[in-house]
Amino acid sequence: AQSVTQLGSHVSVSEGALVLLRCNYSSSVPPYLFWYVQYPNQGLQLLLKYTTGATLVKGINGFEAEFKKSETSFHLTKPSAHMSDAAEYFCAVIKSGGGADGLTFGKGTHLIIQP
């Protein structure tokens, strides 16, 4: 079974500062890893994903994440925060090949951008 832990239910950064959202996972088989963003009363939008190959993946809106197998981590970063980045962010894992039990999500991190 897979699980995801997102450290920090709320993260606050100043506009222009580095964004770092932490995600650790556990999986009995090689995982596929994802970050999603959710704005209020909206569905989830895929930011980026890691399946195979390069461990540093780049996504939309300037976000990137690095898969570190030794640390079982997939932290999300953005060099310079923008006010429009304020949202809920979810890390998710699925068994490689796409499991029938779907994505397992973390509880989410609410990103607050201070002007």
Place this chain on the structure above:
Amino acid sequence: DTGVSQDPRHKITKRGQNVTFRCDPISEHNRLYWYRQTLGQGPEFLTYFQNEAQLEKSRLLSDRFSAERPKGSFSTLEIQRTEQGDSAMYLCASSPTTGGAFFGQGTRLTVV
């Protein structure tokens, strides 16, 4: 718009009533998932279809819940005899063969 669409976006119903939600996935995606999300939580898996076959159901899916995907295209999720605890956002997602589910905007259900 070629994304995943869900209808309705919002539904308010009285306790004990039945409700049905619809999901239209991205046309070339053969996998379809239903998730439920309550306030302050991440989405929780409910059920999964590959084409028209329902291959997995979560223990969260009580016998009051039923999902169908009759022709391997759109899907419906029905909740019978709704309870206040059913109030949540119901999310549909579709994906190609491997990885990267694309989500719809969700249907927010409020049971009063």
